[in-house]
Amino acid sequence: MHHAGERDGPHAAERRVADDDRAADGPALKALVPCAADAGPRVSDRAADLGWTLGCSAPATAGDLPHADIQAGRALQRALATGAPAVVHTTDPLTLHALVAPADARDLARTRFAPLDEAGSPGAPVLLGTLRTWLTLHGSWDRTATALGVHRNTVRHRLARVADLLDLDLQDPGTRMELWFALQWLPGEAPHQHP
Numbered sequence: 697m698h699h700a701g702e703r704d705g706p707h708a709a710e711r712r713v714a715d716d717d718r719a720a721d722g723p724a725l726k727a728l729v730p731c732a733a734d735a736g737p738r739v740s741d742r743a744a745d746l747g748w749t750l751g752c753s754a755p756a757t758a759g760d761l762p763h764a765d766i767q768a769g770r771a772l773q774r775a776l777a778t779g780a781p782a783v784v785h786t787t788d789p790l791t792l793h794a795l796v797a798p799a800d801a802r803d804l805a806r807t808r809f810a811p812l813d814e815a816g817s818p819g820a821p822v823l824l825g826t827l828r829t830w831l832t833l834h835g836s837w838d839r840t841a842t843a844l845g846v847h848r849n850t851v852r853h854r855l856a857r858v859a860d861l862l863d864l865d866l867q868d869p870g871t872r873m874e875l876w877f878a879l880q881w882l883p884g885e886a887p888h889q890h891p
Contacts, residue, residue, distance in 0.1 A: 744781035752784040801881035826854040
């Protein structure tokens with residue numbers, strides 16, 4: 697990957713090498729790539745030619761690298777789910793994220809998903825990963841199953857469990873939107889969960 701700019705802000709990036717139908721299970725590489733604090737990474741066209749799938753964070757300082765790692769992981773998950781060769785996390789001051797205080801957003805997310813801690817097997821991380829992938833793929837059972845490498849009935853069962861534990865109707869677009877934002881704000885969640 698080639699990036700322009702000065703070395704004033706490291707940029708966490710995550711890459712998975714496509715391996716036929718097993719892109720989500722392929723080897724992974726995390727890299728710090730220098731770039732200017734006010735510029736995002738430039739993703740080389742060669743990445744797709746090489747079969748790479750990239751997820752890049754927004755520029756971050758050394759102290760923000762754990763958060764940048766989560767951003768890169770989420771960007772990678774979106775890239776894998778949509779088939780894009782690369783997704784770059786962006787920050788925009790005109791988004792809901794800019795309007796809600798980070799501490800309030802984290803509290804909302806913790807409270808919203810707390811009932812999943814009582815889920816039992818397969819556990820909250822798997823249920824959250826399934827929910828995130830399903831929402832990313834606009835509620836497509838088949839595409840979610842493919843992205844996670846599980847049967848579509850497994851996806852349906854997991855999401856029924858989420859709906860039951862959270863006492864929500866996942867067919868309601870307002871509920872889906874609320875859950876999407878809460879997932880973005882969930883602190884400490886691993887960026888990519890395997891089934």
